């Protein structure tokens with residue numbers, strides 16, 4: 627049997643009913659060499675300290691719920707191998723989010739932002755089923771396919787220096803998911819979204835640090851989406867200045 | 876102020892984007908030729924003779940290019956510096972920093988336009 631690696635996990639603990647501020651607790655964890663960080667956290671919860679709270683579900687980088695900061699880096703804990711980490715592993719809740727408890731963060735703010743960009747197909751008039759499917763070419767699919775791979779893990783929010791300073795900024799994932807629909811050939815809602823992109827949580831707040839794309843576990847490249855969204859929002863704004871009725875049909 | 880900044884953001888970003896384009900492409904070439912190539916004797920300075928440079932610069936296209944070359948990188952710089960300020964924890968002072976930086980860029984742009992008109 628392969629040897630176990632003993633690692634020291636320094637984990638942030640916070641119980642709002644008891645603690646005034648977050649504190650840390652250390653655990654010696656005998657890790658199987660092919661364990662991921664999430665396996666170690668589950669081991670802590672199952673075998674050492676059942677009071678630890680952390681969120682996870684699929685264990686296969688699909689549900690996006692196990693994001694945490696591991697040694698300061700926003701990480702999907704079910705994807706990160708413990709063997710790739712030093713002997714001491716620091717696990718803290720995802721940065722830039724309010725903490726509910728221990729490693730569990732509050733999602734409401736993100737959900738609100740996501741909803742605000744209308745991440746669904748908007749059509750002036752629904753196409754009747756009898757009229758057949760809406761066909762899409764491979765090239766049209768490629769326009770948005772990459773952005774649709776987002777799993778809402780929010781690592782990009784934890785990595786983004788702008789989110790850290792301007793909490794109202796829509797943020798990488800929400801912009802990428804709104805943009806994903808704006809560039810879908812079946813969608814007719816780009817103008818509506820452009821107005822949202824120019825509004826309170828403006829896309830222009832992005833200073834193109836590119837950190838979001840660096841940490842994205844699904845290679846979505848949200849920074850590209852944000853910059854394409856900026857460009858489209860500018861063109862739409864300029865069209866509004868020179869064309870009658872703001873360029874709207 | 877915050878509301879006004881939000882309103883003019885697309886315009887600023889347009890100027891900033893064009894500033895990057897010109898700054899990285901044309902200004903780099905300009906610096907390589909005028910500040911390095913010619914002084915080091917790698918490039919002949921015949922093309923920079925006053926008469927020729929003046930003719931080129933004072934044509935309509937020349938004036939437009941010169942004005943853009945002076946003004947747009949100012950917007951790029953101002954916008955970059957504003958974001959450095961915000962990213963280093965200065966979101967609270969943005970209402971002062973942004974108008975100041977954009978003010979300098981606007982003033983510089985006006986001076987550049989005035990200068991190319993007088994060429």
Ligand code: FES
Pocket residue numbers: 682683684685686687688689690691692693702703704705
């Ligand atoms: S547990 Fe689902 S992505 Fe990690």
